Amino acid sequence: MPRPALAGAVLLAVLVALAWMRGIDHDESQYVAAARLTAAGLLPYRDYAYLQTPLQPFAFAPLVWLFGPLDLAWPALRIANALLGGLTVAATWRAMRTAGVDERTATMCAGLFATCDILLFSAGTARNDALPAALFAVALVPILRAERGDGTMGGALLAGLLLSAAAAAKVSYALPAATYGIWALLHHRHRPTSVALGALPSIVLVAALAAAAPDGFAFGTLIFPARAPAEWYAATGRAWKLGLAIKAIDTAKFLALGPALLALVLVARWGRPSLLAWLTLAGVASALLPSPTWRQYLLPALPPLFVMLALRLERLPPARGWYRAFAGFAAIGLVPSIVAVTSGTGMIVGVAETRALAVQSVGGTVATLSPQFLPDNALPDPRFATGPFYFRSRALVTASREARLHLVSHPRLTASFAMRPPDFILVGGEGTWASGTDELDRLLERWAVTRGWGRVDTGGRLRLYAPPAARRAALPAIRPE
Structure with a gap:
């Protein structure tokens, strides 16, 4: 050669x-x-x-x-x-x-x-x-x-x-x-x-x-x-x-x-x-x-x-x-x-986390700041398509314009979810271990916990939450927080 x-x-x-x-x-x-x-x-x-x-x-x-x-x-x-x-x-x-x-x-x-x-x-x-x-x-x-x-x-x-x-x-x-x-x-x-x-x-x-x-x-x-x-x-x-x-x-x-x-x-x-x-x-x-x-x-x-x-x-x-x-x-x-x-953690950890979510039959749209972990049968909620980068903002655009642009910032999370809640919420992938900010994930997690969403144990770093009524019967290992 x-x-x-x-x-x-x-x-x-x-x-x-x-x-x-x-x-x-x-x-x-x-x-x-x-x-x-x-x-x-x-x-x-x-x-x-x-x-x-x-x-x-x-x-x-x-x-x-x-x-x-x-x-x-x-x-x-x-x-x-x-x-x-x-x-x-x-x-x-x-x-x-x-x-x-x-x-x-x-x-x-x-x-x-x-x-x-x-x-x-x-x-x-x-x-x-x-x-x-x-x-x-x-x-x-x-x-x-x-x-x-x-x-x-x-x-x-x-x-x-x-x-x-x-x-x-x-x-x-x-x-x-x-x-x-x-x-x-x-x-x-x-x-x-x-x-x-x-x-x-x-x-x-x-x-x-x-x-x-x-x-x-x-x-x-x-x-x-x-x-x-x-x-x-x-x-x-x-x-x-x-x-x-x-x-x-x-x-x-x-x-x-x-x-x-x-x-x-x-x-x-x-x-x-x-x-x-x-x-x-x-x-x-x-x-x-x-x-x-x-x-x-x-x-x-x-x-x-x-x-x-x-x-x-x-x-x-x-x-x-x-x-x-x-x-x-x-x-x-x-x-x-x-x-x-x-x-670093490498892609072996990333693949393992994705496979763990796939085992839980996660589907529909998922609100998450780390959409790269989602399995094939789940799609990122379009409001979170920018990962953490718009969510962490405060007042870049008005609330009505934010909705037209398919975005959500953390101060308007409750209002946005009131109009259209996601099927699941996934947190844990925006932590410092992935060069992210733990507090941003905690904002999403706090919303889920305070509204009675159940946590699905994935066995890894990620934490998956399902709503109180929809899909609960189909999801294993859900425990209230």
Whole structure:
């Protein structure tokens, strides 16, 4: 097997293993819920709230159809992201080769990319980071062919399709996509008309869903990301987390967990303006726009950055000390994943919890802040499709608008359940053991207990509550609280 192919196979095996063993993260809740609800025929924004651009639920719904009956939808989404993470690295390697980098340097730089904690986290959880990153990295190949003068109409169509799809999966890729669109308009060898035509399918998808529920679309993609973090961090006494100084520290820290920060310093010293430089800057800018900045937000900057690094190492090799520094930073980048694997609960626990719920014949709609644990025969209550992330808010929208958007915040829980109670309530998955907040689960649990709902013993960390009358005869081991 050729060396790059062997390295790619090893990388895929490692990424899949990390995805299986990495500890549970409550960030995954909303993405698993969206894929489950879309697979059931519901549309984002119109039938349930979704806090991102809408492509991923449609892309991942087939995995729910395939693996849901086995109660393995959540692990399947994690493994899909691991494979997409491998594709991101492989496509970046191919982009390096397209840019003229030799195989040895390209393989080394792709390996450095693979040690970045930004990538490893994004490929190890069921979030919406790996899909757009893979689409963006693959798009770099026809983009760089066009940049060297070998572009074709088909390549331009493909670049437009992939970039727009990346933005349709995660809004932070809209800025790099727009940057390339402007570059194509200024450099006609990129065939801007064909690029625009390639972007049409994704534009049509987003526009159609926005037209079907304009208020829900605006809230999910614009209003919530702009207002919710400030409310949450102020409510928890951590408003300092939103300051510019903390943003700068966090950004440097995340880039330094792996060779990305060193790569950025080296290519900046090269000082060569290029399309890749603009795409990297657009990726960094998109990460800095939201507050606070988290590691996965920086992923759009990495594929073009590491292509630039490969070009820099080949055309103007630095002193030997730089290579030792890169090796050291690569080792540092692996530390968070090692810690996450050794100290986390992993998917074995997640699958066990899901199977325990399936044994209890849980069905219908379930109000829960951790919908990723639900078995196939139960659906998340659409009001909880965002997991804990809207529920923890207080006054982002009015009560009537909240109902129209299929949402519920914790101060309005009683009013919302009075209009339409769920079939079950599930708590315990939003605890600190899953990087969540125990108090949010206690709010749901308190509502169930004070109204006489019976607890079903699942034998794990999760606690299931059934209403006093409906279904009680069919449920084993119910005990009043």
